[in-house]
Amino acid sequence: MSLTFTPETEKILQDIWSRYPEGRKRSAVIPMLMYAQDQLGVVTSELVAEVAKRCEVSPLQVEEVVGYYSMLNKKRMGKHHVQVCTNIACLLMGGEALWHHATKRLGIGHKEVTADGLISLEEVECAGACSWAPCVVDGYEYHHHVTIEKLDQLIDSIQKVH
């Protein structure tokens, strides 16, 4: 069974694939998984098999990559995947408190999803925004100098839209 992607995703995948020379297709494994996960919301076994086929590696080798990288998820995350940084800069600026607040308010922990499937949380290491610590990332969207209030507003806004 071969997986069908939306035309847009398929286009991106083929574009990524075409950038790598023959015999080096395995280098496309990570970007392909990332983009496909964006569309599917999760890395499924079928996706693993499909990427393996296109990149000429074994499904197990793709699984190794999925297991290694925390940003690739074999469990479906929420519509909004909210990542709270608690690495050193953010920790000093209150990131830990943000993390505790978020888990308490939503009643979920690390890599867990709210019952309605709307929000998932992840405690992440440095998100690369130390200058504007503490930082929270919603999907690909960065929020800087986050306070408890700002975090609440973010969660409110997510919940209101849906």
Place this chain on the structure above:
Amino acid sequence: MSTPVTAPPTIINFTVDGRQLSAPPGTLLIDACKRSGIEIPAFCYYEGYSLQAACRMCLVEVEKMPKLQTACTLPVMEGMIVRSETEQIAKARKGTLEFLLTNHPLDCPVCDKGGECELQDMVFRYGAGESRFTEMKNHAPERQWSPVVFYDPARCILCYRCVRACNEGMGVGALGVTNRGVLSEIAPNKEDHLDCDECGACIDICPVGALTSNIYRYKTRPWEMQHVATVCTHCSNGCKTTLGVRNDEIIRGNNRDRGGINGEFLCVKGRYGFDFTASEERLTTPMIRIDGKLEAVSWSKALGFVAEKFKSVQADGGKFGVIADTRLTNEELFYLQKFTRAGLKTSNLDHAASGDLITLLDALSGQTDALATTDDLYKTKAALVIGSDLSQQHPLLAFQLRAGVRHNKTRIYTVTPGPVREAKYSATSVTVPLGEEYDALAKLTDRLKAEKELVILFGDSIKGQRVRDLVAWAATLGIPVKYVCLVDDSNSRGALDMGCLPNLLPGFQVDPHPGLSQAGMLAAEDLDVLWIVGANPLRHAPLASRKAFVVAHTMFLDETAARADVLFPSASAYEKSGTLTNVTGQVQRLKAAIKTMGAKADLEIIGLIAKEMGLAPTLGPWTHDIVFKEIHSGVHGYNVPLPVLLTGGAALTSPVNGPVKVNVLVDEIRSAGDTLFTSGSLGRHSKLLTSVPEFPGALYQR
């Protein structure tokens, strides 16, 4: 030819622990040291596989290099001064061990690996018995991945040896590593289980007790076993195997001393397929059919009964037929052919032929050094496989080619009726229907001409005239070519060499009075006696003669036994001594590992019948060493150096070089097509082989 003035150095000189050493350029320091008797500890490094540098146990001091260096990745350099054991090194190794032990359970008292565990040995040497780490140990439960393989993540030290052995050595790639850091663990290819060769190479290579086999786990400790080095009884490749024996029970198979032609390679059959010896279905007493029913009788009664019958049939000028198994020893085969020809005065003698070596030898007449050895398969620059699923039918030969691809850039060409594993790493793989191989070969001709040398391995579809065509075609390539004529069983080759054939005497000498072939005997309606020594020919073909008196030596009540009038319980290869000749003509010695109640070696049974018949003076003694002496001095090609044999090595026979003018019964040459998981009736009586999900498997699937 003059040497250029600035030739690259052919030898590198360096110093280790004050000793002047030298090695060819490119040699890794760890290997160079090992060859000079200096042991550098290593968990992840493993000779023959890719470098990992994951464990840091091999750290050494090198002068002018600021930090300790990993000897497993460092090639020797001119003038290098190395110290392999200093206080600093000991401290570093102790630190590494302390880290490895942070999550390692205190399992040594129950662990299978206890007593032969590399981690245990290193901790014993460097200390690190105490830990500064007081946190809870990270624990993960043990899991069973197949009827063979168990994995205990807590014991795993993540050296990746298993991953490389499976991927590079076996060409299977069933093991990977998942997760990261302290949570990393080995993962099987099918989420929670394995779909693989079940060869146990991963278990064998694991330095600790993280991978264990269902066959051996929790059964015994290594020091409680006797270790008997013998030869695998299954396929024709002739792997040396060391059987771990306790109380007349085989508990484990591996190749402990790595001394054989197979290094430490064994397939699932060689490593685990020994349990048929302990099958409850083993025949343990002779039987005679009385009023249509088989009844247990004493040895003397059965032997006397058979001898009387043989004598009376002979006196009446009756017709005998003798069929030999292709797992008998050379001594048994030789003595049996002598019995048949000199005692029963007939050449109605045959075995299940599985490859046409006879035509090959005839076609190669005049050429020397034309048959390849297992070592040649590793060293050759190019190999061509025709009509065989090598990884399944000839696991060791396939392993040798794979190692050649890794180390010597061997180029493999395959022409097979379906997909084969070799396609993954071959230069060219062509699938063509059986019988159409030559069209594919014609297309490969130009590419093969560009190779420096070639080994051709061919299966049972190449026989008779097709062998001659192959040899003629190969001669047009203009490069040195060697051949392997693939045959099925552990002594299929011996059956040919020992003259268990209707038209050839031992050593491929033409029999002036040819007899009936196997098919001929089974079809002869007037056959009076059919004596089947170990084989099971009636599984595939009926016996035409209604009156034939059938005597069978057997381990199990199989199809042949069902038609037999007398049964003798025979010993398996693991229960007897003697020699076997593998597919590439290398002779090795069997060593009895266990005794099984009731069973006797076929040589003894044949000898006792001879004695009862009064033939002993004609045939001579039937002890294997005396018979071997006769083979050694009398059978062409078997004049091999005895020290090689006696020390457990493989002695190469030299094939006849000259015409072999007989009418080869091409239609009777047929491989049984055993897969990686089947082995005739031995396989059917192995609980382990029949329990793996891959059983029975099929050829040409991948």
